[in-house]
Amino acid sequence: MARQERSERTMERLVMAAADQFASQGFVKASLADVSRSAGVTKGALFFHFSTKDELADAVLARAQDVLETMVEELCEAEPIFLQVVVDLTHALNRLLRDDAFVMASVRITRERVNGRPAPLDFYPLWLSRLWRLLDHARRNGELGRSVADASARTMVTAAVSGVETLTWTRVSRKETEKWLSDLWELVLPLLRVEGTGRTVRTVAPLAHAPSLEERC
Numbered sequence: 001m002a003r004q005e006r007s008e009r010t011m012e013r014l015v016m017a018a019a020d021q022f023a024s025q026g027f028v029k030a031s032l033a034d035v036s037r038s039a040g041v042t043k044g045a046l047f048f049h050f051s052t053k054d055e056l057a058d059a060v061l062a063r064a065q066d067v068l069e070t071m072v073e074e075l076c077e078a079e080p081i082f083l084q085v086v087v088d089l090t091h092a093l094n095r096l097l098r099d100d101a102f103v104m105a106s107v108r109i110t111r112e113r114v115n116g117r118p119a120p121l122d123f124y125p126l127w128l129s130r131l132w133r134l135l136d137h138a139r140r141n142g143e144l145g146r147s148v149a150d151a152s153a154r155t156m157v158t159a160a161v162s163g164v165e166t167l168t169w170t171r172v173s174r175k176e177t178e179k180w181l182s183d184l185w186e187l188v189l190p191l192l193r194v195e196g197t198g199r200t201v202r203t204v205a206p207l208a209h210a211p212s213l214e215e216r217c
Helices: 002-025 032-039 043-049 053-078 082-099 101-112 123-140 150-169 174-192
Strands: none
Touching: 002 032, 002 043, 002 053, 002 101, 032 043, 032 053, 053 082, 053 101, 053 123, 082 101, 082 123, 082 150, 082 174, 101 123, 123 150, 150 174
C-alpha cells in the first residue's frame, strides 16, 4: 500500500509539473527532462509512468477535462437557467485561461501537437462539445427561441470561446476580455432566448458565491 501511495504521489507531481511546463514553455519546447526536474523525480520514475511526452500530455488534458466538468457542475448547482450557465462558463473560461495550469496547458497542447485529427480532450473539442450540450439542455428547457437554429446557437458559442482564447493568447487583460464578453452576450442573447418568460440572463461575470439550487445539468 505504501509503495502504491508513493507511486500515486509521484504521478501527481509529474502531471502537475507537466501542466506547468506545457503552460509556460509550450508543448513543443518543454522536455521530459524539464518535467522530471520540476517534479523533483528521476527520469526513470517519469518513464515508469509515462513512456512518451504524448502520454503525459494526454494525462494533462484529462485533468483539464476534470476542471471543466467540476466548473459545469458548480454552475449548474447555482443556476436553473441553462443559458445563464453557458454565459457564466464563458466567463469562467476567461479566468481559467489565466489561472489554471491544466486549462492553459490544454490550449498549448492543442495548438502545438500535430497528431492528425483533433482528439476529444483537446481544448476546442472539449469545451465546445460541453457548451453545445448545455445549449441542447436550454432547447429542451424552452429557453431558445423557436426561430433559432441549433447551428446558429452553436456558432455563437464557438465565437465566444474562440474570442476569449484569442484575446487571452494576445495578452488582452482579464478585465478587458470580461467586458468584451459581456458586450457580446448583451448583443446576441436577445436573438437567442425566448422573450416574455420572466427568465433574465445576466451577461456579466457571476459573483464568486452564488446561491445553491437543487437543479443540476
